[in-house]
Each structure stands twice: as C-alpha cells, then as structure tokens.
Amino acid sequence: MAPISSFIERPRAFCALGGAVMTVTALPGAVPILHSALGCGGSIYYNQYGSTGYLGAGFCGGMSVPSSNVGEQEIVFGGVDRLDEQVRNTLKIVDGDLYVIVTGCTTDMIGDDIQSVVRDYADQAPIIGVETGGFRGDGYKGYDLVLQGLFRHYVERQDATDPLSINLWGIVPGQDVFWRGNLHNLKLSLEKLGLRVNTFFTDGATLDDLRQAGRAALNVVVSPRYGVTAAGVFEEVHGTPYLTTALPIGPSAMARFLREVSARLGLDAARVDAVVAAEERDYYFFIDRLADTYNDLDLQRYAVVVGDANYATALTRFLANDLGWLPSLTVITDDLYEDEQAHYHEELAALTSGVTPRLVFETDASEINRHFAKMWPRNRGQKFYHAFSPAFVVGSHLEREFAKNIGAAHLSVTYPIGNRVVIDRAYAGYHGALTLIEDLFGVIVAER
Amino acid sequence: MSYIEAKVPPKREQRLGACNVYGGDGCGLKKSFGGCCLQQAKRGFGQGSICQLLPGTAIVNTISDAVVIVHGAIGCGGPGHTQNAGVRGTQMARGSTNPRGTLWLSTNLNERDVITGGEEKLEEAIRQADRRYRPSAIIVISSCVPGIIGDDIDAVTSRLQPEVAARLLPIHCEGFKTKIMATAYDAIYHSVARNLLDPEAETVSVIVDDIEVARERIRRSKLVNLLNVSSMGSVDEKELTRLLNGLGLEVQIFPCAAHPDDFRKVTEAALSISTCPTHDDYFVKHLQQQYGVPFVQRFMPIGIENTNQWLRAVAACFNLESIAEEIIARETAELRDALASLTPAFVGKKAMISAGEVRALSLGNLLQELGMEIVAVRPYHWDEFGETALDQLVANQVREPIINVATVHPYESVNLIGKTTPDIYFGHPSDSVWAAKTGIPTIPVYHGGYTYVGYAGAFEIARRAWRQLANPTFNHRLKQHVRQPYQAQWLAEHAFHYITEGDADGPY
Numbered sequence: 001m002a003p004i005s006s007f008i009e010r011p012r013a014f015c016a017l018g019g020a021v022m023t024v025t026a027l028p029g030a031v032p033i034l035h036s037a038l039g040c041g042g043s044i045y046y047n048q049y050g051s052t053g054y055l056g057a058g059f060c061g062g063m064s065v066p067s068s069n070v071g072e073q074e075i076v077f078g079g080v081d082r083l084d085e086q087v088r089n090t091l092k093i094v095d096g097d098l099y100v101i102v103t104g105c106t107t108d109m110i111g112d113d114i115q116s117v118v119r120d121y122a123d124q125a126p127i128i129g130v131e132t133g134g135f136r137g138d139g140y141k142g143y144d145l146v147l148q149g150l151f152r153h154y155v156e157r158q159d160a161t162d163p164l165s166i167n168l169w170g171i172v173p174g175q176d177v178f179w180r181g182n183l184h185n186l187k188l189s190l191e192k193l194g195l196r197v198n199t200f201f202t203d204g205a206t207l208d209d210l211r212q213a214g215r216a217a218l219n220v221v222v223s224p225r226y227g228v229t230a231a232g233v234f235e236e237v238h239g240t241p242y243l244t245t246a247l248p249i250g251p252s253a254m255a256r257f258l259r260e261v262s263a264r265l266g267l268d269a270a271r272v273d274a275v276v277a278a279e280e281r282d283y284y285f286f287i288d289r290l291a292d293t294y295n296d297l298d299l300q301r302y303a304v305v306v307g308d309a310n311y312a313t314a315l316t317r318f319l320a321n322d323l324g325w326l327p328s329l330t331v332i333t334d335d336l337y338e339d340e341q342a343h344y345h346e347e348l349a350a351l352t353s354g355v356t357p358r359l360v361f362e363t364d365a366s367e368i369n370r371h372f373a374k375m376w377p378r379n380r381g382q383k384f385y386h387a388f389s390p391a392f393v394v395g396s397h398l399e400r401e402f403a404k405n406i407g408a409a410h411l412s413v414t415y416p417i418g419n420r421v422v423i424d425r426a427y428a429g430y431h432g433a434l435t436l437i438e439d440l441f442g443v444i445v446a447e448r
Numbered sequence: 449m450s451y452i453e454a455k456v457p458p459k460r461e462q463r464l465g466a467c468n469v470y471g472g473d474g475c476g477l478k479k480s481f482g483g484c485c486l487q488q489a490k491r492g493f494g495q496g497s498i499c500q501l502l503p504g505t506a507i508v509n510t511i512s513d514a515v516v517i518v519h520g521a522i523g524c525g526g527p528g529h530t531q532n533a534g535v536r537g538t539q540m541a542r543g544s545t546n547p548r549g550t551l552w553l554s555t556n557l558n559e560r561d562v563i564t565g566g567e568e569k570l571e572e573a574i575r576q577a578d579r580r581y582r583p584s585a586i587i588v589i590s591s592c593v594p595g596i597i598g599d600d601i602d603a604v605t606s607r608l609q610p611e612v613a614a615r616l617l618p619i620h621c622e623g624f625k626t627k628i629m630a631t632a633y634d635a636i637y638h639s640v641a642r643n644l645l646d647p648e649a650e651t652v653s654v655i656v657d658d659i660e661v662a663r664e665r666i667r668r669s670k671l672v673n674l675l676n677v678s679s680m681g682s683v684d685e686k687e688l689t690r691l692l693n694g695l696g697l698e699v700q701i702f703p704c705a706a707h708p709d710d711f712r713k714v715t716e717a718a719l720s721i722s723t724c725p726t727h728d729d730y731f732v733k734h735l736q737q738q739y740g741v742p743f744v745q746r747f748m749p750i751g752i753e754n755t756n757q758w759l760r761a762v763a764a765c766f767n768l769e770s771i772a773e774e775i776i777a778r779e780t781a782e783l784r785d786a787l788a789s790l791t792p793a794f795v796g797k798k799a800m801i802s803a804g805e806v807r808a809l810s811l812g813n814l815l816q817e818l819g820m821e822i823v824a825v826r827p828y829h830w831d832e833f834g835e836t837a838l839d840q841l842v843a844n845q846v847r848e849p850i851i852n853v854a855t856v857h858p859y860e861s862v863n864l865i866g867k868t869t870p871d872i873y874f875g876h877p878s879d880s881v882w883a884a885k886t887g888i889p890t891i892p893v894y895h896g897g898y899t900y901v902g903y904a905g906a907f908e909i910a911r912r913a914w915r916q917l918a919n920p921t922f923n924h925r926l927k928q929h930v931r932q933p934y935q936a937q938w939l940a941e942h943a944f945h946y947i948t949e950g951d952a953d954g955p956y
Contacts, residue, residue: 005560007553007573008522015523031933034496037592039623041496042856043527045878050530056881060933062496063856063878069494071624075596089493089946093859093938105521105593106624109562134521135562135593335556366551366580397532404546416529 005335009364010398012308012333012415013175015134018044019142020102022052025061026173026201027210031096032061035083035114036104038069040134051415053177053422066090070106079112087121097207098154100146101129108133126207128153138335140226140308143172147230150210152237158214161240163265165196167216169230170223171247171428173201176310177417181426182247186222189254189429192275193262214238218265222247222257222428224343225309225334247310250318250433251283252352283430290437299441302388303327304402305357306368306395307414309334313347315394315413318433320355327357328388329375331395333414335363365398369405392440409443452734455602457638459626461487463730466628466831470853471860471944474842477851481830486853492946497855498828499623500632501591506531506678507636508619509550510538510704513584515577515614516552519570519601520591528552534681534896538705541682553577557593566599571608578612585644585708586614595622615708617643628829629855630726630805637731640703644711645739671698672762673720673741675728678704679804681896687904688723688749691759694775695768715739719765723901724748725833726805746836748806749901751814752780754837779903786907787818790914794819797917800870802826802854802861802879803893809837811874811893811900811909816844818910823868824850826861828876852943858882862934863943872913887927889916 014022017036021044024032034041045062048055057064068086070079083101090099099121101114114129121127130149132142147169168186173179183199190197198209198216213234219242221231231242243264248257255276262272293299303325305316312332319325332344341361348359360371372388379385391408393399397419403410412420413427413436426432451457460466469489470477480486501524508516509531518525532549539547555573557566570588577586590601605616617639621632672692676685689699702714714720720735722728722745732743742765749758756776763772799820801808805827812822822841827834830853842848850868854860856879865873865886873883873890880890891912894900899908 005556005558005569007517007569007576008556009553010528010550011522011525011554011556013522014526015521018523018526029931037499037624038494038497038627038855039499039501039629040523042498042502042878043524045496046502046530047523047526049877050533051526057878059931062881064858064882064933065496067494067496069491069497069627071627075624085492086494093493093935093946094933095935096933105562106596109593109596134523135557135559137558138522398549401546401548418529418533 008335009366011138011363012396012398014044014047014139014142016132016136016138016142016145017102017104017134018047019139019172019175020130020132020146021061021065021142022048022139022174023143023146023172024100024102025058025065026179027098028206029059029097030207031090031094031099032065033087033090033099033101034065034067034104035079035086035101035107035112036067036070037106038067038071040104041065041067048174050418052174053417053420055174055177055422060094060096066094068107075106075110078110079107080114080117083112083114083117084120087117087127091121091125097126099125099127100149101127102132102146103130105133105135108136126154139175140172143175144227144230147227148233151230151234154211155213155234155238156211157238158212160215161217162196162215163217164194165198165216166190166261166265167198167200167213167219168222169200169219170221170227170244170310172226175226175308175415177415177422178426178428181424182428182432184424185426185429185432186248189258189275189279190261192279193258193267193272195265214240216240218243218261220245220261223310246317246347247314247428249314249428249436250322251280251430252321253314253317254279254430279430283434286434293441297444299444301325301409302391304329304331304368304372304391304393304395304408306331306333306393306399308332309336309344311414313344316348316357317351318436319394320351320353320357322433323437324353325392326355329372330357330359331368331371332359332361333363334361336361365402368399368402372402372406394440411439411443450734450737451730452638452641456620457631457634457730460628460631460634460829460831461626463634464831466630466829468627468829468853468855469947470830470851471947472851473848474838474851477830477838477853478835486830488949490948491857492948493859495857495859497857498629499621500626500629500635501589501621501623502527503629503678504589504619504621504632504635505552507632507704508587508589509552510535510678511585511587512705512707514587514708515581515583516550516587516589517555517570517573517577518552518589518591519555519566519599520557520593522554522556524591525552525554537896538682551581562593562597565597566594567604570599570601570604574604574608574612574616578614583614585617586612587617587619589619589621591621592623595620595625615643630829633727634730636703637728637734640711641731641734644708645715647712647715667698668716669718670696670766671700671717673714673717673735674699674701675720675722675731676701676704677724677727679807679894680704680723680901681898683897683899684901684905687899687902691775691902692721692762695759695763695766695771697762697766715741717741719743719762721762724804724806726831729833748810748837750807750810750905752783752817752903752906753840754810754813755902755906756780783903783907787910790910791819793914793917797821797871798823798869799872799874800824800826800861800865800868800883801874801893802856803874803876804828805830805834806837807893809834809841812841812849813837813844814906814909815874816841817906818913821845821847822849823870824852824864826852826854828855829853859934859938860943862886862932863939863941866939867943872916884923884926885930885932887924889920889923891916
C-alpha cells in the first residue's frame with residue numbers, strides 16, 4: 001500500500017492516467033482509449049498544453065482520444081458495457097495501429113474488468129489494457145505501467161538476441177519536456193559504438209520495432225526511477241538484462257555513460273575510447289570559441305537546480321563537472337521515500353569537481369526559498385557581504401518567482417515549462433550540453 | 449427551499465434540462481429540448497471531453513489572494529499549470545513585477561486514501577495552506593475520488609473554519625456527476641453565495657454624516673456588477689467597462705480575479721450585468737431574491753447587434769435609453785467605416801464555430817454581420833439561454849446552419865468539415881487543431897490577450913479573420929503532411945451516426 005503522503009503544491013507531474021496518455025500518444029500510430037470520467041481527457045490536455053513546452057496532441061491525442069466518459073450510472077452499475085461499446089466503435093472510427101485501454105480513478109475504483117474487453121477484441125486489432133487510475137501514482141508511474149503492459153502483452157517473444165541491439169528508455173514523454181531531442185541525441189552517440197538503438201518513440205521508430213524489442217541484448221534505462229519497474233518486467237518476460245544509469249548531460253557524464261553501456265555489452269574498450277575521444281574533440285571544437293566569452297564576461301555562476309529525479313542530479317553534475325559552475329542547492333521534486341533518497345546523495349557526493357551542493361527533497365515551489373535561506377545567510381546590513389551572486393536558477397517555470405527574489409537569472413529546463421516552445425531541442429548528450437550552454441548564456445547576454 | 453441552502457447545487461441537467469448531445473437543425477433542437485428527449489441522447493463513441501472541474505479551476509485559480517486546494521488525485525488540478533499564463537497576465541496587469549501565477553495544492557489522494565478516506569489529508573492541507581501562504585481564502589474544490597469515497601468537504605471546512613484565518617470555500621466539482629461542464633459555474637457561485645456575501649459587521653458611526661450617507665446612496669444607485677468569465681481577458685473587461693462608463697455607471701467586476709473580501713460588495717450594486725447568459729443565471733437570480741439586486745442577462749455582447757441589445761438592456765434599467773442610443777449610433781457608425789476595408793474579404797466565406805453555448809451562437813451572429821455564412825455551430829451544451837442567439841442565427845441566413853451540440857468531440861466536427869467545407873473555423877483551444885489538420889485556418893474563440901466583446905471585439909475579430917484568410921499556408925501544408933486519426937469510412941458516414949436515442953435529423 002502507498003505511504004501516508006501529504007498534499008503537494010502545484011505538482012510537477014501528471015497523474016498516472018495522464019502519464020499513460022502521454023506515453024501512448026508518443027508511440028507512432030498508437031491510440032489510447034480512456035475508460036474514465038468524461039473530463040480526464042480534457043484535463044490531461046489542458047495540463048499538457050502549458051506545461052510541456054507546448055507539446056501538441058499529435059496523431060490521436062488531445063481531445064481526439066477515444067473515451068468512455070463514464071458517469072454516475074456506470075459508477076453505480078459498472079462501466080464494462082460502455083467500454084465494450086466504446087472499443088467496438090473506436091475500431092470503426094479511428095484508424096490506429098495499436099489501441100491501449102487506459103483507466104481513470106473512477107473505473108479503477110469500481111473494479112471494471114477491462115481485460116475481458118481486451119480479450120473480446122484481441123482478434124480484431126492489436127489491443128492491450130492497462131490500469132492507470134490517477135490515484136495509483138504520478139505521470140512517471142503511468143509511463144512505467146504502460147511500458148509494463150506493452151512489454152508483457154505486445155512485445156513478441158524472441159528466440160535469438162542481437163548482441164548489438166539495445167532498447168533505450170527512462171526519458172518520459174512530456175514529463176521530460178525535451179524527450180524527443182534527448183532520446184535522439186543519446187541514440188546518435190550510442191550508434192557510434194556500432195549499436196542499433198530502439199527508442200520506441202522517436203527517430204522514425206515504428207510499432208514493429210517495439211514489437212521486436214525482445215531481440216535487444218540489453219535494455220538501457222537512463223533514469224534511476226522512471227521505467228525501472230518496467231525493465232524488471234521486460235527481464236522477467238523476455239529474459240533481457242537491464243542497466244539503469246543517470247541521464248547523461250555533457251562530456252563527463254557521456255564518457256561515463258558510453259563506457260558503462262559498452263562494458264555491459266562487452267564491447268571493445270578501444271572502440272569506446274575512440275568514440276569518446278572523437279565526441280570530446282567535437283565538443284571542445286565548439287567550446288574553444290566560447291572560451292573567450294566565458295572568461296571575459298566571467299560567466300561562472302552560483303546555481304540552484306530544481307528538477308525531477310532524472311534532471312536535478314544530471315544538470316548539477318554537468319554544471320559542476322563540465323561548466324565549472326558552483327551549484328549550491330539541488331532540489332529533487334519527486335515525492336520519494338527516505339530509503340530512495342540515499343542514491344542521490346551518493347551521486348552528488350561524487351562530483352569530480354569537488355563542489356558539494358546541498359541536496360533537498362522538496363515537492364513545493366514556494367518552499368524552495370526556505371531551503372535556500374537556511375543554506376545561504378542573508379545580508380544583515382554588512383558592507384562586505386558574500387552574496388549568492390552572480391547566480392542562476394535552472395528549474396521549471398515555477399522557479400521564476402524565486403529566481404527573481406534572489407536576483408538570479410533563470411532558465412526553464414524541467415517540467416512544467418509554459419514559457420518556452422520546445423520542438424526537437426535537447427539537453428542530453430554532447431550536443432545537448434552545447435545547446436544548454438547556448439540557452440544559459442543566452443539569458444545572461446539577452447539584454448546586452 | 450432555495451438551492452443555496454443545500455450543500456450541493458443541483459446539476460444543470462436537473463435544474464435546466466441541459467444536454468450536450470444533439471445533431472440536426474435549430475428548429476429540431478428547440479423542439480426536442482421542449483420535449484425532453486434530448487436528455488436521453490447518447491453518443492456510442494465518445495472522446496476525451498471537459499468535466500466541470502476544468503472550468504471550475506479556471507475560475508477559482510483567478511481569485512486573488514486565495515489558495516486553491518484540489519481535493520483529488522494528483523492530476524486533477526494539472527490544468528492549473530496552463531491556467532497560470534492568464535493568471536500571471538492579470539497579476540502583471542495589476543502591477544506585479546514578480547507574479548506568482550496560480551497557487552494550488554493537490555491533496556494527492558493515493559491508493560491508501562481511496563480506502564481510508566481523504567478528509568484528514570484535506571484538513572492537513574487546509575491548516576498548512578493557512579499557515580504557509582496566509583491567504584484571504586482557501587478554496588477547496590473536489591474531484592471524482594472524494595465524490596466516490598464519500599469525503600464530506602463541507603463538514604471538513606466547517607470543522608476547520610474556526611481554526612484558520614482564511615475564509616474556507618468548499619466547491620463540488622466531481623467530474624462524473626454531471627455531463628454539463630457549465631454546472632461548475634453554479635457550483636462556484638453556490639459557494640460564493642454561502643460563504644462570501646454576508647455583510648460586513650455594520651460600523652456604527654457616532655456622528656451620522658447625512659451628506660456622506662446620501663453620497664454613498666447615489667453612488668450605489670449607479671453601481672453595477674459586471675460578471676466576467678474565465679475565458680475573458682482584461683482587454684474584454686476594458687471594452688465593456690468603457691461602454692458602461694459611457695452610460696455614467698460605476699463598474700465592479702466579479703467573479704474572476706476578484707478579491708474574496710470584495711465579494712460582499714456585489715450585494716450593494718443597483719444591477720448585475722451578465723456577459724454570458726448561461727454563465728450567471730444561478731447567481732444573478734440569487735442576488736435578486738436575497739438582496740434585491742436586479743439583473744440583465746439575455747445577451748452576450750459579442751456581435752454588433754448583440755452588443756447594442758446588451759447595452760440597451762442595461763440602459764433601460766436606469767432610464768438611460770437615449771444615452772445608449774447615442775453611444776450605439778456613434779460606435780456603430782465608426783465601426784462600419786472601420787470594417788469597410790475588411791469585409792470584402794468575407795464575401796462568400798463559410799465559417800464553422802465550436803465553443804461554449806452562448807459564445808458560439810453570438811459569435812455566429814457577428815460573423816453573419818461581417819458577411820460570412822455559418823455552415824455549422826457546435827455549442828458545448830444546450831439550455832434555454834442559447835435561444836435568443838440561435839433564433840437570430842437561423843433568421844439571418846437563407847441556408848440553415850447545422851447545429852451540433854457537443855462538448856468538443858472532434859470526430860463530429862472533422863466529419864462536418866468534410867461535408868460543409870468551411871473556409872475558416874472558430875474553436876476552443878484544444879479543438880481548433882483538428883480543424884487545422886483538415887487544412888483550414890482557425891481562430892481561437894477565446895484568448896485572454898485579444899478582444900472579443902463589444903464594438904472593439906467586433907473589429908478585432910474581423911481583423912483576425914482577415915489576417916488568417918490572407919495566408920492560411922501553415923494549415924494547408926499541415927494537412928498535406930499529417931495523418932488524420934479517422935477511418936475514411938467514418939468521414940463518409942452521417943456525422944451524427946453515433947448519436948442514439950436522440951434527434952439526429954438533418955442532411956448529414
């Protein structure tokens with residue numbers, strides 16, 4: 001059973017159903033069928049719209065998602081008949097390649113047997129069902145639940161594996177506003193190791209690729225949390241081992257990442273060394289001509305980093321280990337158990353730059369100010385005050401108010417982002433880090 | 449017993465016979481509405497829609513100096529992230545240089561809570577919100593889960609009210625309880641009426657200043673409540689205030705963006721003026737019955753003639769008809785001259801509209817005035833308040849527009865677009881993109897940054913339509929490159945094929 005939890009201020013996540021819808025609609029040609037109250041579809045879209053860098057509905061998302069729209073009558077008498085009718089008519093109206101029934105709070109609470117409906121239509125179309133009622137968890141959980149469903153019921157069993165093929169996940173569509181670009185960048189670098197990389201969602205991936213995902217020799221989950229349970233299910237069903245690792249941003253993290261993956265696959269160490277060397281050459285080819293500005297304008301900054309379990313430590317690591325900044329406060333906004341927190345303390349204790357940011361777990365934007373005040377003493381009228389300046393807050397659009405209060409610059413990198421439009425921009429990988437530098441320094445010079 | 453005495457207001461289906469499933473013509477709609485068969489109508493295929501919680505949070509998130517607690521699962525308040533943009537805009541318009549935006553909490557009901565109940569968690573959220581943010585009001589708005597597990601948010605708020613400094617407002621917006629999202633307006637006004645209208649303890653003056661008393665009485669005799677809607681931005685309020693000021697009236701605006709302490713002033717006004725008939729009837733009738741404040745609510749001031757009528761109706765309450773006629777003559781003459789260069793672009797152009805009931809129909813009236821033909825209107829629901837604008841819409845046109853009552857449901861609009869080939873689509877955010885993918889230009893039916901109402905709104909909408917028609921390339925090219933989610937056989941089918949037990953007459 002879930003822990004006794006508290007309220008959350010402006011939660012930085014969809015509900016499980018929302019995450020499930022974001023995940024299904026990110027798959028090419030896939031159609032979610034909501035078995036939920038009538039407003040879930042609309043609320044998810046109105047949430048998505050202004051929090052994910054204006055990610056649109058796509059093929060059959062937004063207000064086009066088929067939805068059983070159950071009301072009082074179904075909640076009293078059961079909603080399976082309504083779902084049956086909805087699925088029957090969806091197959092007549094909507095031209096999908098895969099249908100995924102996802103449930104909301106109401107239908108999960110009354111215990112509708114959606115799998116019986118799935119069985120009834122299984123010979124007519126590719127269809128699976130996943131219970132994703134919002135009370136089961138957040139959008140990250142919904143992502144994991146959908147992946148579990150796909151791995152169990154859609155990905156085909158394979159007799160043989162391809163030793164150079166991997167699946168890559170852990171970057172959650174929507175919750176990671178830069179999901180498309182990030183998956184793309186990581187795939188490109190991994191391909192340089194000679195690997196075939198299946199990201200499910202991007203780079204022309206098809207549902208066939210997903211169905212054949214059991215051929216992979218390894219599943220790489222670039223997250224300490226998201227999609228990890230699904231990786232266990234994949235292993236249980238298809239026998240494929242998995243590696244969980246941090247979201248890599250910039251050359252230091254990427255070198256570690258590429259070496260980790262290639263070691264698990266038993267690839268030639270010389271090859272990975274060559275790839276890392278070439279990628280770093282490329283990265284510093286660009287950095288070379290930024291160095292003047294970095295030094296002449298003194299672009300080193302104190303930093304506060306606010307983000308989810310993927311981004312908070314990943315961004316902190318890059319800022320400290322590659323960019324030479326002083327990240328001083330790192331806020332992880334996931335609602336974590338205490339025993340889950342140790343991992344992140346270890347990660348940040350191991351920064352090669354020797355910088356040791358204070359790490360806090362805080363879901364509520366308005367409380368970040370309090371954590372900061374505890375960490376950095378206020379000016380009590382001193383003439384010579386060692387201020388937290390110049391400073392930068394790298395977080396979500398919710399951190400604008402805090403950044404302004406402490407006189408820091410601000411960039412929205414983590415969910416929710418309603419003050420930027422994001423298409424294929426990426427911050428992961430080598431080139432993602434260059435883009436991040438462009439965006440950070442772009443804010444600093446914007447008024448020049 | 450008045451509705452206000454009950455904890456929960458009736459849903460719109462019960463109170464007004466409202467429905468949101470229909471396809472046919474205007475005459476058929478009115479006929480079946482009278483005969484009640486509309487209420488039995490159902491869709492055999494549904495799409496993600498809008499429940500009362502969405503307009504509910506859209507309104508309460510604007511209330512200034514308040515914290516909203518969305519009592520439910522973690523996702524229910526999520527649209528608050530998007531509503532943030534408009535709220536920030538309002539805060540900046542009022543002088544904030546570092547606006548906080550929306551401030552809402554989720555009680556984050558989880559698997560444990562659905563078994564053990566969520567009241568304790570709500571209590572804790574209220575206490576913390578009071579201590580942490582020191583707001584004037586804490587608005588508790590409940591979603592589906594508390595409705596099913598039986599949390600009593602009214603009991604919780606009355607139990608905690610003595611403990612906290614903020615005024616507590618429980619609001620019931622359980623999504624599964626009504627198909628009509630407009631029920632949210634009643635739910636919010638219901639709680640406002642029960643919790644924010646009690647008069648301030650009378651200050652007893654030692655010395656009565658007769659002149660001051662008389663001055664205040666005169667002021668109140670020209671004081672009006674302008675009832676805004678969350679889909680209206682400050683530019684719209686400015687336009688309506690300008691017109692009412694022209695009549696010599698002082699304007700106070702409720703409910704969106706108002707301060708909790710100011711709501712009691714609503715009872716001091718000489719008149720309540722609705723900007724959207726289906727938005728306000730619950731509240732304005734209560735103000736009339738309980739506080740003797742009369743109201744006008746027949747017209748939405750979108751469209752030239754609708755604005756004229758809206759202004760006339762207000763003026764009539766103050767015997768200011770002649771001043772209203774002067775304003776109307778001056779404004780319409782100026783507007784006519786200004787529109788002359790734009791309207792040639794609209795000759796022979798066909799439009800389709802999808803929006804909240806009265807807005808959709810009133811906008812149809814305006815587009816007809818601009819010279820367009822309305823091929824179909826898709827009001828989000830139907831009740832008696834749409835009739836005036838519907839009659840006008842039908843009377844103004846040789847060919848009858850199709851009427852499709854639906855809360856979004858783009859599969860029907862895309863089907864209708866294929867058959868009626870509109871040149872331009874006016875839709876809700878979230879709705880227009882499906883028209884866009886058919887290749888036609890669109891204009892959002894609301895947007896806080898643009899003017900829609902009054903004479904300024906008529907001109908602005910004309911300007912925007914002109915601009916969209918001048919270069920619809922983006923959506924033309926979009927159509928060529930994106931995959932539609934619908935089967936070809938559906939697009940060939942009768943648009944209202946999946947509407948059952950109701951009236952699905954008409955050529956499509």
